[in-house]
Amino acid sequence: MANLLGLFSIVLMFSHLYLAKMEESAITRHSSPIDFIRASCKATRYPTLCYQCLSGYGSAIRQSEHQLALTALSVSLGRARSAVAFVGKLTKVKGIKRREYMAVKDCIENMSDSVDRLSQSVRELGHVGATVGQDFMWHMSNVQTWVSAALTDETTCLDGFGGRRMDGNVKAAIRRRVTNVSQVTSNALALINRFAARHRATD
DSSP: OHHHHHHHHHHHHHHHHHHHHHHHHHHHHHSOHHHHHHHHHTTSSSHHHHHHHHGGGHHHHTTOHHHHHHHHHHHHHHHHHHHHHHHHHGGGOTTOOHHHHHHHHHHHHHHHHHHHHHHHHHHHHHTGGGOOHHHHHHHHHHHHHHHHHHHHHHHHHHHTTOSGGGOSHHHHHHHHHHHHHHHHHHHHHHHHHHHHHHHHHHO
């Protein structure tokens, strides 16, 4: 009797998994690009921001995991470049204190490094589409490493403004801008990891 119950439980479990998979496939086949983006963004840490950033690119993304990750990464690169330009202007703010000036200069360096790594990642991810097997994993490993490093660069920029002595308009302006870039980069990394994991599962 116990064996029969165990067998029944196993059959039931696989039935649920099969039905869930069929339901997921049906949704994927019939959903719009916008639905695909919204569902994919649930895998990120900041899903609302993810959807806001990517919903305007539905016609380019369609329902491609690769294009979704590439678009998210390109958006992150664009925001990082904009942040570098914005932070650079703050070195010329009237009355800026020396310690603020030095922190801003360090932030510019960190954010410039982030831009370089994200640029490398966009190029590398662009080459992934035609690769399979070990080649695919090699390219994806590079992308994941560089985007993670870019995220660290962004965090390091903000670390330079730690402590109450740095409180003020300069710190607030940089924190607002760089935090947004960091969140967008985090989302891009989540979608990159998702793309890599799904590709690995079907390889």
